[in-house]
Amino acid sequence: MAEFHEVSPNASAGEKLTNWFENRLPTAFEAYRVHMSEYYAPKNFNFWYIFGSLAMLVLVIQIVTGIFLVMHYKPDAALAFASVEYIMRDVPWGWLVRYMHSTGASAFFVVVYLHMFRGLIYGSYRKPRELVWIFGCAIFLCLMAEAFMGYLLPWGQMSYWGAQVIVNLFAAIPFIGPDLALLIRGDFVVGDATLNRFFSFHVIAVPLVLLGLVVAHLMALHDVGSNNPDGVEIKGPKAPKDGKGHPLDGIPFHPYYTVHDIFGVSVFLMVFTAIIFFAPEMGGYFLEYNNFIPADPFKTPLHIAPVWYFTPFYSMLRAVTDEMMYALIACVLAGALFAVAKMKMASVFKGAILVVAAVVVAMMLAIDAKFWGVVAMGGGVVILFFLPWLDNSPVKSIRYRPSWHKYLYAIFVLNFLVLGYLGMLPPSTIGGRVSQAGTLFYFGFFLLMPWWSRIGTPKQVPDRVIFAAH
Amino acid sequence: MSDTPVDTSKRTWMIASGCAGVVGGAFTAVPFVSSFQPSERAKAAGAAVEVDIAAIKPGEKMTVEWRGKPVWIVRRTPEQLAALPKLDAQLADPKSERKPADQAPEYARNENRSIKPEYLVAVGICTHLGCSPSDKFTTGPQPSLPDDWQGGFFCPCHGSTFDLAGRVFKNKPAPDNLEVPPHMYLSETKLLIGEDKKA
Numbered sequence: 001m002a003e004f005h006e007v008s009p010n011a012s013a014g015e016k017l018t019n020w021f022e023n024r025l026p027t028a029f030e031a032y033r034v035h036m037s038e039y040y041a042p043k044n045f046n047f048w049y050i051f052g053s054l055a056m057l058v059l060v061i062q063i064v065t066g067i068f069l070v071m072h073y074k075p076d077a078a079l080a081f082a083s084v085e086y087i088m089r090d091v092p093w094g095w096l097v098r099y100m101h102s103t104g105a106s107a108f109f110v111v112v113y114l115h116m117f118r119g120l121i122y123g124s125y126r127k128p129r130e131l132v133w134i135f136g137c138a139i140f141l142c143l144m145a146e147a148f149m150g151y152l153l154p155w156g157q158m159s160y161w162g163a164q165v166i167v168n169l170f171a172a173i174p175f176i177g178p179d180l181a182l183l184i185r186g187d188f189v190v191g192d193a194t195l196n197r198f199f200s201f202h203v204i205a206v207p208l209v210l211l212g213l214v215v216a217h218l219m220a221l222h223d224v225g226s227n228n229p230d231g232v233e234i235k236g237p238k239a240p241k242d243g244k245g246h247p248l249d250g251i252p253f254h255p256y257y258t259v260h261d262i263f264g265v266s267v268f269l270m271v272f273t274a275i276i277f278f279a280p281e282m283g284g285y286f287l288e289y290n291n292f293i294p295a296d297p298f299k300t301p302l303h304i305a306p307v308w309y310f311t312p313f314y315s316m317l318r319a320v321t322d323e324m325m326y327a328l329i330a331c332v333l334a335g336a337l338f339a340v341a342k343m344k345m346a347s348v349f350k351g352a353i354l355v356v357a358a359v360v361v362a363m364m365l366a367i368d369a370k371f372w373g374v375v376a377m378g379g380g381v382v383i384l385f386f387l388p389w390l391d392n393s394p395v396k397s398i399r400y401r402p403s404w405h406k407y408l409y410a411i412f413v414l415n416f417l418v419l420g421y422l423g424m425l426p427p428s429t430i431g432g433r434v435s436q437a438g439t440l441f442y443f444g445f446f447l448l449m450p451w452w453s454r455i456g457t458p459k460q461v462p463d464r465v466i467f468a469a470h
Numbered sequence: 471m472s473d474t475p476v477d478t479s480k481r482t483w484m485i486a487s488g489c490a491g492v493v494g495g496a497f498t499a500v501p502f503v504s505s506f507q508p509s510e511r512a513k514a515a516g517a518a519v520e521v522d523i524a525a526i527k528p529g530e531k532m533t534v535e536w537r538g539k540p541v542w543i544v545r546r547t548p549e550q551l552a553a554l555p556k557l558d559a560q561l562a563d564p565k566s567e568r569k570p571a572d573q574a575p576e577y578a579r580n581e582n583r584s585i586k587p588e589y590l591v592a593v594g595i596c597t598h599l600g601c602s603p604s605d606k607f608t609t610g611p612q613p614s615l616p617d618d619w620q621g622g623f624f625c626p627c628h629g630s631t632f633d634l635a636g637r638v639f640k641n642k643p644a645p646d647n648l649e650v651p652p653h654m655y656l657s658e659t660k661l662l663i664g665e666d667k668k669a
Contacts, residue, residue, distance in 0.1 A: 161601060165627065168600040183503075187512045189538040189600075197506070298533055298540045298594075300601040302626045318628070321643070368645050370598065427629050 035222055040235070040250030041257055042228035044465040048122075049226075050264035051115035057265055058108045059214065065101040066203060073153065075199035077192035080155035081294040099280040105147055106286045107272055109309035112140060120387075121409060123396030124227040130388040132224065135217040137385045142210045144381070147309065149198040149206070152190075156291030157301045163198075164190045165304060169317070172371040189297060230465045231396030240464065249465045303426050311423025312416050313377045318427060319439040320373035327440070328372070329364050332357055335447075376439060383446045390446055393453040395461050402456030408445075415441050518664035520656070523589065531605060533594065536663050540594040540602055541651055543661065550634050551587055553620040557633050562640045566647055574650035575666060583635040583650055591653050591663065592636040594623075598644040601627035607634075623648075 007019045022029050072091050074083040087094035116136070119125055125133035152163045167190060171181035186193030225235045233239060234249040241247055251257070281287040285308050290301045306314050320328070336357030340350045364372065395401060398409065419438045422431045516537040526532050526545045533540045558564040566573045566583065577585055584590050594602050603623035611617040615624060615631065623632040628643040636648030652666040 161627075165599040165601065168598075171600075182508065183506045185508075186506055187508050187538060188516060189595075191512075191538050193509065193512060297538060298535075298602060300604070300626055302604075304601065304627045322641070370643065370645060 035218070036254040036258070037252055038246075039222055039253040040247050041226045041253050042232075042234050042249055042465055043251045043256075044228050044230060044249070044467040045226075045257070045260070046229050047264075048114070048118040048229070050261060050268075051111050051118060053261040054111045054264060054268050055108065055115055056214070057268070058104055058111055059210075061100060062104045062108065063207065065097050065104065066207075068097045069101055070203055075153065075196050077155060077195050077295075080153060080195060084154045096276070099276045102287055103272065103276050103280055103282075105150065106282070106307070106309065107275075108143060109147070111268075112143060113309075116140070116384075117413070121398040122227055122229055123231050123391065123393070123398075125388045126227075126231075126391065126396050127388070128224045129221070129227060131220045132217060133388055134385055135213050135220060137381075139210060139213045139217060140384070141381060142206055142213060144310070146202060146206050146210065147307070149202040151307065152195060152198045153202065154291060155195065155295045157293045157295055157299075158288045158291040158304070160190060160295035160297065161300050161304050162306060163194065167194075169374045169377075172368065172374050174367055174371065177371075191297075227396065228465055229397060230399060230462065232462065232465050234465065238463075249467070305424045308420065308424065311421070312419040313380045313423075315419040315423035315435040316380050316439045316442065317373040317377040318423070319432065319435040320369050320376050321432070321436075322369050324436050324439075325364055325369050325372060327436070329361050331440070332360055332364070376443075380442065383443070387446070387449075390449040391453050392450050393458065395458040397461075400459040400461045402458060404456065405453075408452070411441075412445050415445075516664065518662050521661045521663060522659055523661050524659035528588075529607065531607075534663065536593075536651060541663050542590070542592050542594045544590040544592075544634065545588055546582075546590060546634055550621055551582065554633065554635050555581060557620060557637070560639055561633065561637045562642070562645075563647060564637060566637070568646060572649065573647050575652050577666070578650040581635075583637070583647070585653070585655065589661075590635060591661070592648040592650050594648070596625040596627065596630055596644050597638065597646040597648065598625065598628055598630055598642075601625050603630070603632060603648075606631075 004023055005019060007015055011019070069087065072083060072087045072094060074080055084098070087098050089095075091097075119133060119136070148163075148166060152159045167181055167184050170184060171177040173180060182188070184194075185191070186197055225233075228234070232249070234247040239247055239249065275282065275286075281289075288305070288307065290303075293301075305311065336353050339353050343350075393401060393405075398406060415438050419435055419442065422435045422438070425431055519534055519536045519541075521532070521534050521543065523532065523543055523545075526543060528545050528547045529550070531542055531544045533542055535541070566579055570579060573579075574583055578591075582590070583592070596603050603625040606612070606615060606619065606624045607621045609619055609621050612619065614629065620633065622634050623636070625631070625644065630642040630644035631639045632644075632648055633639070636650070638644045638647050651663055653661060653663045654666045656662050
């Protein structure tokens with residue numbers, strides 16, 4: 001047990017109370033110092049560094065509004081649609097709580113995509129922050145699960161048929177697929193059983209995992225320290241420090257960045273509330289029109305598309321057709337031959353590569369393109385986890401990369417947006433070809449990164465962060 | 471850490487009891503995972519459905535629910551039946567030879583994919599990703615369909631097309647023909663869906 005600390009009898013009542021608690025729960029005071037008042041963050045953060053705090057804010061909004069929605073919502077296939085309309089029309093202020101929750105879902109993805117982009121361009125996933133990045137990717141996966149299962153709950157046409165299509169994706173897995181889909185649905189089609197279990201996952205199971213991951217993300221971040229736009233370590237052995245060992249290029253998170261983030265929160269809330277009050281459906285992008293029609297298991301809507309944040313990955317799913325499989329087989333063979341011809345390794349490994357490539361090609365010929373589409377869609381997310389080991393650039397931040405890297409990242413972003421746009425449209429021949437090219441580019445960007453990230457001469461990285469006092 | 475050496479006999483028993491605990495934990499997971507399976511009520515809802523088909527006129531379709539899925543009963547006209555064999559070249563699997571056991575019971579593995587040539591009984595769920603295709607019985611050119619369209623079904627989700635025997639056309643996302651459920655005729659106009667004589 002820690003030493004009991006006494007304060008002077010003349011101390012104020014507030015000080016005495018604080019002391020009383022500090023003697024009985026020192027962990028809380030220690031946590032405040034480690035994570036707030038003595039957590040030194042680089043002083044050169046720019047506006048890209050606002051999205052982490054905003055993601056936390058949206059998480060709180062989603063949890064609070066979610067708690068209130070559950071008080072009126074009925075997870076029953078016969079009652080669900082009407083109960084959401086009841087919240088919208090009859091529950092006092094129910095419409096506001098519901099629109100906060102539905103807009104919050106889209107806002108979450110906007111904020112998280114920007115947060116991930118920040119990590120991508122400043123190399124925030126590089127050593128020693130690999131675990132911070134991996135926990136973040138796991139949070140992104142949890143968010144996708146939350147969004148997908150939450151979208152079933154209003155039990156509209158898009159809820160129903162979207163879930164039907166996505167659950168059937170699992171049925172494409174060879175051998176175990178059909179039984180797995182049955183296990184997910186709990187019935188032979190999406191029905192009451194599916195709605196109930198998705199409700200349970202959406203309101204309790206996934207949020208618990210999500211909260212745990214957020215804690216792990218922040219603890220890992222605060223243990224290794226934040227990256228910054230220059231990619232210069234402020235807490236490294238060579239970094240300049242003051243007499244107490246605090247980094248000269250860092251400032252305490254509280255009060256400096258708490259105040260900074262409150263400004264960001266104000267701007268965010270202006271945009272967020274404007275959408276809630278003036279365009280909660282966002283022209284069908286945040287809440288699709290077909291979802292205002294109750295679910296009808298006998299009638300599929302004429303056009304089915306996921307909500308905007310899933311569409312880039314949905315495009316990848318649709319891009320994998322029988323024809324695309326030949327292109328992918330060619331890529332696998334070319335990759336294997338290149339490894340055998342150019343890379344320096346024992347001939348045993350080269351033989352193994354050829355055998356693996358032959359097995360993969362045989363599987364690609366034997367199993368339906370539908371399954372490989374599912375693999376592409378899942379792979380599009382899973383590949384992000386490996387980013388720390390794909391990037392071989394000698395410098396972290398885009399600021400000191402060769403200039404052409406900036407164009408490559410710009411094309412990557414543009415490509416992602418184009419895939420997202422095409423994923424909202426009904427299938428077409430030209431759109432299909434473009435999304436096939438886009439899918440190849442997306443995977444090529446990551447899979448060839450170990451090679452291209454080494455090319456070119458990086459600029460001189462400064463010893464200390466670039467910062468002008470203001 | 472203490473410097474005392476590890477007591478290997480205690481360590482062995484610790485590992486053994488740890489393994490026993492893991493096995494127990496795995497068995498405890500069984501009831502929880504099993505609870506994800508369709509309940510007895512959901513299985514009971516899979517019972518056979520009896521349908522009176524007397525009211526269907528030639529060229530019309532009737533939809534009934536079986537296991538929560540739409541089951542179509544289409545009464546095909548002689549012209550529609552005559553058009554079926556001509557389509558074989560355009561179809562992915564005209565003879566239903568890919569996974570025959572999943573596609574149709576033995577008594578429906580013929581040109582018309584039905585017991586009585588006139589009546590097609592099929593599950594109205596696309597074999598691609600489970601959407602319900604729409605009726606496109608009018609022949610001839612129309613949006614999203616080929617100009618020599620002979621009547622059939624069109625899936626709005628990803629554009630798969632099926633003929634009036636539920637057979638899928640070539641180069642479409644759906645891999646298989648529509649499923650024909652087990653069914654039998656109880657009388658001239660009474661159809662039982664979900665059960666056949668075999669059962």
